[in-house]
Amino acid sequence: MSTLTVIYGLLFYGATAMLVLGVANRIRTYAKAPAPLKIPTTPAPLTASGVRWRMAREVVFFESLFKSSMWTWIFGWLFHVTLLLVTLRHLRYFQEPVWLPVQLVQPLGIMAGFAMVAALGGLWARRWLVDRVRYISTPSDHLMLLLLLAIGLSGLTMRFVAHTDIIALKAFVLGLMRFNWQPLPADPVLLVHLTLVVLLMIIFPISKLLHAPGVFFSPTRNQADNAREVRHISAWAAALDKKA
Amino acid sequence: MATAKFEIPTLKRYPVIPLVQVGAMSHIKSFPAAGPIQKTLGFPEALVDDWQDKAIAKMGEMLGKYRSLQVYMDACVHCGACSDKCHYFLGTGDPKNMPVARQDLMRKVYRRYFTFAGKYFPKLVGAVDLTREVLDDWYNYYYQCSECRRCSVFCPYGIDTAEITMAAREIMDSVGLGQKYTNEIIGKVHTIGNNLGMPGPALKNTLEGLEEDTKDDTGLDIKFPLDVKGVDVLLVTPSADFFAEPHIESMIGYAKVFHASGISWTLSSHASEAGNFGMFIGNYEQMRNIALRVREAALELGVKRIVVGECGHAWRVAYSFWNTLIGPFDFLDPRYPVPQHICEFTDGLIQRGALKFDKEANDSRIITFHDSCNVARGSRMGNMPGGQFVIPRRIITSVANHFYDMAPETIHESTFCCGGGGGLLTDDLMELRVKGALPRTQALKQVVDDHGVNFMAMICAICKSQFTKVLPHYGFDMSMVGGVHQLVSKAIRLGDK
Numbered sequence: 001m002s003t004l005t006v007i008y009g010l011l012f013y014g015a016t017a018m019l020v021l022g023v024a025n026r027i028r029t030y031a032k033a034p035a036p037l038k039i040p041t042t043p044a045p046l047t048a049s050g051v052r053w054r055m056a057r058e059v060v061f062f063e064s065l066f067k068s069s070m071w072t073w074i075f076g077w078l079f080h081v082t083l084l085l086v087t088l089r090h091l092r093y094f095q096e097p098v099w100l101p102v103q104l105v106q107p108l109g110i111m112a113g114f115a116m117v118a119a120l121g122g123l124w125a126r127r128w129l130v131d132r133v134r135y136i137s138t139p140s141d142h143l144m145l146l147l148l149l150a151i152g153l154s155g156l157t158m159r160f161v162a163h164t165d166i167i168a169l170k171a172f173v174l175g176l177m178r179f180n181w182q183p184l185p186a187d188p189v190l191l192v193h194l195t196l197v198v199l200l201m202i203i204f205p206i207s208k209l210l211h212a213p214g215v216f217f218s219p220t221r222n223q224a225d226n227a228r229e230v231r232h233i234s235a236w237a238a239a240l241d242k243k244a
Numbered sequence: 245m246a247t248a249k250f251e252i253p254t255l256k257r258y259p260v261i262p263l264v265q266v267g268a269m270s271h272i273k274s275f276p277a278a279g280p281i282q283k284t285l286g287f288p289e290a291l292v293d294d295w296q297d298k299a300i301a302k303m304g305e306m307l308g309k310y311r312s313l314q315v316y317m318d319a320c321v322h323c324g325a326c327s328d329k330c331h332y333f334l335g336t337g338d339p340k341n342m343p344v345a346r347q348d349l350m351r352k353v354y355r356r357y358f359t360f361a362g363k364y365f366p367k368l369v370g371a372v373d374l375t376r377e378v379l380d381d382w383y384n385y386y387y388q389c390s391e392c393r394r395c396s397v398f399c400p401y402g403i404d405t406a407e408i409t410m411a412a413r414e415i416m417d418s419v420g421l422g423q424k425y426t427n428e429i430i431g432k433v434h435t436i437g438n439n440l441g442m443p444g445p446a447l448k449n450t451l452e453g454l455e456e457d458t459k460d461d462t463g464l465d466i467k468f469p470l471d472v473k474g475v476d477v478l479l480v481t482p483s484a485d486f487f488a489e490p491h492i493e494s495m496i497g498y499a500k501v502f503h504a505s506g507i508s509w510t511l512s513s514h515a516s517e518a519g520n521f522g523m524f525i526g527n528y529e530q531m532r533n534i535a536l537r538v539r540e541a542a543l544e545l546g547v548k549r550i551v552v553g554e555c556g557h558a559w560r561v562a563y564s565f566w567n568t569l570i571g572p573f574d575f576l577d578p579r580y581p582v583p584q585h586i587c588e589f590t591d592g593l594i595q596r597g598a599l600k601f602d603k604e605a606n607d608s609r610i611i612t613f614h615d616s617c618n619v620a621r622g623s624r625m626g627n628m629p630g631g632q633f634v635i636p637r638r639i640i641t642s643v644a645n646h647f648y649d650m651a652p653e654t655i656h657e658s659t660f661c662c663g664g665g666g667g668l669l670t671d672d673l674m675e676l677r678v679k680g681a682l683p684r685t686q687a688l689k690q691v692v693d694d695h696g697v698n699f700m701a702m703i704c705a706i707c708k709s710q711f712t713k714v715l716p717h718y719g720f721d722m723s724m725v726g727g728v729h730q731l732v733s734k735a736i737r738l739g740d741k
Contacts, residue, residue, distance in 0.1 A: 026318070029314060030311060030314060030315055032308075033307065033308055033309070033310065033311040033314045033315075034309065034310075034311060035310070035311040035312060036309065036310065036528065036568070037528075037564065037565055037568055038564045038565065038568065039312060039404065039407070039564065039622070041393060041396045041397055041402055041404065041621055041622075041657070042620070042621055042622060042623060042624055042629070042632070042657070043624065043629035043630040043632075043633075043656075043657060044624075044629060045629065046628075046629060058400070058402075062400050064325075064397065064398055064399060064400050064402065065323070065325050065398075065400040067397070067398055068325040068326070068329065068398030068399075068400075069323075069324070069325045069398075072323055072324065072325055076323065076400075126324065130324060130327075131263055131264045132261075132264055132324055132327035132328065132339065132342055133322070133323075133324035133327065135264050135266075135339045135342075135345065136322050136324060136327065136339075136342065136344050136345055136348065137322060138322070138368070138369055138370035139367065139368050139369075139370075140361070140365075140368045140369045140370070141321075141322050143368070206359065206360045206361050207361060207369075208318070208319070208320060208321045208322070210318040210319060211318075211319040211320070211321050211400075211401055214315045214318055214319030214401055215319065215400070215401045215402070217311060217315045218312075218315055218316075218319070218401050218402040218403070219311055219312045219315075219402075220312070220393075220396050220402035220403075220404050221401070221402035225624055225629065227563060227564045227565070227567055227568070228563065228567060228581045228582060228583075230567075231567045231568065231571045231572050232567070232568050233568055236309060237528065237568065240528075240529070240532065
């Protein structure tokens, strides 16, 4: 077993643990913090099923963003959809045999790779070209886009310029999953690609990428508008009632 | 009091997003509250010595008590969707009046003290220590937010800057840095009973005067009852309705509606204020204590229903928060929603044919309707989403013949704040108020030019006060501003029942 394989094997185990535990910890924090008052942004659905539909539209179509900024919506939505397709395409490295939907998505995934890079370029251009967005951008906002772009470009490079041994790669990935380690091909582009992905996984739970779990806990979006019908009271607020 | 001279923005035919002008409003700072005002509310009288530690500790406490704050501190991706949505940014160009930048004033401190990235890589994520300079920025710019929630409509995660502004104000109050205007008014509610500081006997006199005036006007004995026990309805309304112009015209309108419907009602000297500035400073206990007076009055008077007058933030507190703060209302008649908005009340009567109108009485008016932010985005009327938009307009078109809405991107949930809400209706913020009214005024000018609109109806005491003061700066007459029940009052048929 080469040192390289050991290093990357450990990196992936570590990064996976940090991603899962980190996000779980944030979700626990969000879930534990009470929402003492009814604050849905109205007009809001009156029922729980209405709220689920509102949330689905928000998560799948980015409804609010669509209302606010056409360019941001185009680039943002395109990026997220293509990221999903690219991720689905990559599932083939984690499965044997490969599911039919993952097989079917393969050609789409390649196109999505290009579109994803284009969308990231558009998002980054906004950070420079729109003076308001330039003002609010921090170094980390730029670096986040750079990181995602570099992941996309290194991936496309392996597909179209410098092929890597994907058979061996798949053996390595499956080996990690089955705790039966196999050697990782020592291909520089692949190593860059994998290193950046590890970095993304580690950053996720300590960065603005927390918007992904966060949106589900946003009280302005996940509350039903039924304040008059149902008395909503949190534990610390109820304690005030007892004191009085 | 003298206000420094400033340039009134010009009204363009179409709205233009201004270029960022760093520091354009950094000179704007509302007067801080003096010691005695702070003391009345139980806050430290001046900035405490260890304010930095206390403020961070308070922030930690708030993060644990408010999911909104915790999630909104983490979730923002700096996409900029909100950056051109705030009326204060559109009117001033100051980038710290962009919702995201206003939030970032707190977020960068949150990152520094509560996140891994901010603790170890502060420069990378824009995290900073809570210095005196940062605190001053908080004070300036968290009192340049009217908590109107327009940003929350457009944010892909629903991040509501109002929640962050409220938390910031609560943190500042807790270390002894309060705002004079808001905290003084809360003090008046506690010591005198209402925002305008009108004691019970004065209120009684005022209402008697109103009865006489209305009798002169209509020849009818239209009552303005105070503290009458055993009636059907307790009306809680902003104290401005008792004597301010044009608010009082709506007050007369309410009385006429009650008179015509034959439903008995009363005002309360104990709860002579619907407004609840406790919300503006994000202080749950203050908000609850102010609201409790309404529960006490309703119990004391033995009423069956509670109706709330034309007041935006009061309606948000009443509709969205009362059940939480001072419920349950099991002592009231379960056939009616608690609370009920005066517009729901009047609309209900109109829908079942209990009121008759001479619409021609309003023919001299060509009317538009300004959706007040707290009604539009923080509450509802009726039994369907968006009822808060339908019902007031349905009343207007039932009592008047000429009605035109303003541009669709400036009404309903996209409505622009009047520029004076959320504790900013003070003369020391006049420049902000005038400039913040720009987007609404621009939309108004369009319907004035296109349809000859000469009356902007609304259902908020703050909006009414703000527009009567600010519209003249843009060349509009203050008599354009009035309440929905002012129109009802003009057209309602009273004598021939």
